[in-house]
Amino acid sequence: MALPSLPPIQRSWMRCQARGLDPATPPQTGPVNIAAWSHLQTLARSSIEDLYQLSEHPGFAVVICDEQATIIDVAGDSTILSLAQQSGIGYGISLLEEVAGTNAVDLALREALPYQTSGDEHYCNWLQPFSLAAAPIFSPDGRALGALAILTRAEMQHPYALGMVIAAAQALHNQLRAERLLNEANDQLSELYATLDSINEGLIFVGPNGEIRRLSRRVASILDINVRSAAGRPLVSVIPPPPAISTALQELTTLDEQEVIWQTRSGPQAVMCSVRPVWDRSRRYLGSVITLRPAESVRQLVQQVVGARATFTFRDIIGQSEAMRQALRQARLAAAGRGPVLLRGEGGVGKEIFAQAIHNASNRAGGPFVRVACAAIPRQLLDSELFGVESSEHQAGRPGKLELAHGGVLYLEAIDALSFDQQTNLLRAIEMGRVIRSGGKRPIPIDVRLIVTGHDLEQLVQEGRFRADLYARLSAFTIDIPPLRRRGDDVLLLANHMVQRLSEQLGRPIALAPDALAALHSYPWPGNVRELEVVLEQTVQTTAKSVLTVHDLPPAIARHTTPLAMADNPRLAEAHALSERDAIVRAVRSAGGRLSRAATLLGISRATLWRKITRYQISRDELRA
Numbered sequence: 001m002a003l004p005s006l007p008p009i010q011r012s013w014m015r016c017q018a019r020g021l022d023p024a025t026p027p028q029t030g031p032v033n034i035a036a037w038s039h040l041q042t043l044a045r046s047s048i049e050d051l052y053q054l055s056e057h058p059g060f061a062v063v064i065c066d067e068q069a070t071i072i073d074v075a076g077d078s079t080i081l082s083l084a085q086q087s088g089i090g091y092g093i094s095l096l097e098e099v100a101g102t103n104a105v106d107l108a109l110r111e112a113l114p115y116q117t118s119g120d121e122h123y124c125n126w127l128q129p130f131s132l133a134a135a136p137i138f139s140p141d142g143r144a145l146g147a148l149a150i151l152t153r154a155e156m157q158h159p160y161a162l163g164m165v166i167a168a169a170q171a172l173h174n175q176l177r178a179e180r181l182l183n184e185a186n187d188q189l190s191e192l193y194a195t196l197d198s199i200n201e202g203l204i205f206v207g208p209n210g211e212i213r214r215l216s217r218r219v220a221s222i223l224d225i226n227v228r229s230a231a232g233r234p235l236v237s238v239i240p241p242p243p244a245i246s247t248a249l250q251e252l253t254t255l256d257e258q259e260v261i262w263q264t265r266s267g268p269q270a271v272m273c274s275v276r277p278v279w280d281r282s283r284r285y286l287g288s289v290i291t292l293r294p295a296e297s298v299r300q301l302v303q304q305v306v307g308a309r310a311t312f313t314f315r316d317i318i319g320q321s322e323a324m325r326q327a328l329r330q331a332r333l334a335a336a337g338r339g340p341v342l343l344r345g346e347g348g349v350g351k352e353i354f355a356q357a358i359h360n361a362s363n364r365a366g367g368p369f370v371r372v373a374c375a376a377i378p379r380q381l382l383d384s385e386l387f388g389v390e391s392s393e394h395q396a397g398r399p400g401k402l403e404l405a406h407g408g409v410l411y412l413e414a415i416d417a418l419s420f421d422q423q424t425n426l427l428r429a430i431e432m433g434r435v436i437r438s439g440g441k442r443p444i445p446i447d448v449r450l451i452v453t454g455h456d457l458e459q460l461v462q463e464g465r466f467r468a469d470l471y472a473r474l475s476a477f478t479i480d481i482p483p484l485r486r487r488g489d490d491v492l493l494l495a496n497h498m499v500q501r502l503s504e505q506l507g508r509p510i511a512l513a514p515d516a517l518a519a520l521h522s523y524p525w526p527g528n529v530r531e532l533e534v535v536l537e538q539t540v541q542t543t544a545k546s547v548l549t550v551h552d553l554p555p556a557i558a559r560h561t562t563p564l565a566m567a568d569n570p571r572l573a574e575a576h577a578l579s580e581r582d583a584i585v586r587a588v589r590s591a592g593g594r595l596s597r598a599a600t601l602l603g604i605s606r607a608t609l610w611r612k613i614t615r616y617q618i619s620r621d622e623l624r625a
């Protein structure tokens with residue numbers, strides 16, 4: 001049968017007896033936890049002021065112990081202090097049960113509960129003249145850091161002593177929690193500040209009275225100001241904000257990614273800015289956050305995101321005719337040069353693909369390739385499109401394409417669509433390496449190479465409608481791209497290439513029959529390569545057949561069929577063979593190697609398919625790959 005558990009004081013006595021502790025043992029010193037001592041003392045001094053005041057009353061002393069029950073502070077009125085001193089109680093004395101016997105401080109720490117011991121409840125003789133009311137002090141995570149006790153003479157035991165130490169210990173615990181929360185909040189704030197300082201955007205927090213509450217380090221480099229001396233001062237006295245920002249700050253409104261000009265010590269600086277007012281839960285205005293990014297970095301971002309990139313290279317330009325070889329030789333020379341390039345040729349001959357290839361083979365390949373189709377933009381809008389708009393009180397600023405092409409190429413299609421004034425501004429911008437936005441005065445440095453196309457420029461110069469000096473600059477390097485009808489068999493190469501690409505896109509084998517190739521070859525292609533591209537796309541879309549014959553082509557082209565025998569035109573035969581071979585390989589692959597299925601896909605018999613595989617010497621590996 002289990003014995004009913006004994007009260008803690010009694011159990012403590014039994015432990016002391018079992019250990020053979022002599023009640024006459026004098027007080028002994030214990031180890032002092034210096035860190036706990038200084039921390040608890042500072043805290044206790046400030047937070048349990050009331051208790052200390054009380055301890056000044058006659059017969060009261062406040063005792064603070066560390067987690068090992070060693071006394072680290074005693075304060076009280078002189079009578080009790082001298083009495084305690086006579087008994088050997090003071091700083092450094094251990095109240096641990098093992099050396100001091102049963103007492104409230106040890107019990108409070110051992111049981112993690114408040115205790116009171118008085119007179120002969122104490123095991124050791126030196127504690128018996130006293131009464132002790134003790135409560136553990138808990139850390140925020142619930143660990144006993146030490147104990148707080150009130151020491152009185154045994155016969156003067158105070159009825160509220162225990163209540164008072166409990167309240168004071170709780171106050172200490174609360175203070176420790178608040179301290180931890182504060183530390184955590186400070187750590188978070190430091191992290192936040194470090195994050196704000198490390199991001200590429202500058203940030204200013206402006207208080208309700210226009211004072212700078214906080215600003216990230218990035219602001220210093222964007223606005224050329226001293227971050228340290230700026231904090232706390234009115235924003236207007238540090239750097240006057242542009243009108244759009246002032247308005248947003250005054251009217252407590254939001255401003256989204258607007259380009260504005262800040263007048264900095266080192267001159268006007270274009271900056272993308274946003275303003276966000278901040279409100280507390282009760283809708284009280286706390287201030288506004290201004291975010292800033294140098295407009296230049298935004299431009300680079302825009303170029304990356306909207307893809308101001310050239311994708312074509314010389315390898316993508318198909319053509320082996322002498323006329324094309326000549327144009328390509330010229331284009332490669334242009335890529336090695338630095339000046340403007342004029343591309344001449346009918347619509348759809350491939351001027352843009354040439355421009356992109358030149359850009360990609362030049363030392364500007366890493367920069368943007370920005371295209372402007374001048375004829376597609378109304379003349380009055382071309383100014384802002386090319387040269388940008390300066391920000392003012394009435395309008396947001398934005399860069400023009402010349403600025404966006406900085407470090408790269410500006411490809412101007414149909415330059416003849418520019419007005420005389422626009423031609424002048426363009427020439428000036430290119431010659432001076434600076435652009436001035438519409439409505440502004442600030443020169444913005446640019447480094448742009450022009451590649452242009454234009455109709456009858458020479459004629460326009462003669463008529464006085466195109467600036468002769470601009471034409472002279474542009475035409476210094478002219479490349480004539482021949483029309484498709486003058487490229488001989490290139491049309492076959494192009495047609496096969498395009499059909500192959502379509503076949504890949506659609507995931508089914510497609511080939512051009514000899515009669516279709518013959519028609520494509522003899523058609524004059526007024527719309528050049530673009531027309532060929534469109535015709536093939538449409539043809540493929542309108543039939544599911546794998547081999548396209550002349551009957552599948554639009555009537556205007558089909559009519560051009562000439563009774564051209566394969567043997568009479570080796571290039572045509574070769575083109576057909578290539579196309580057919582390619583279609584067979586694709587069909588067998590997509591049929592998973594099953595020849596009957598591939599033959600059905602191609603619309604021919606299995607025997608014919610087999611014959612063709614042998615004729616074209618298609619290896620098993622090729623059919624499997």
Ligand SMILES: Nc1ncnc2c1ncn2[C@@H]1O[C@H](COP(=O)(O)OP(=O)(O)OP(=O)(O)O)[C@@H](O)[C@H]1O
Pocket residue numbers: 316317318319345346347348349350351352353354413494529530533
């Ligand atoms: N030699 C070529 N090899 C492969 N594709 C080409 C070739 N030439 C042109 N193309 C393709 O033909 C189409 C028209 O080319 P591009 O836009 O460069 O012509 P353009 O001369 O600039 O036309 P426009 O004068 O009408 O603007 C594009 O899809 C382009 O990819």
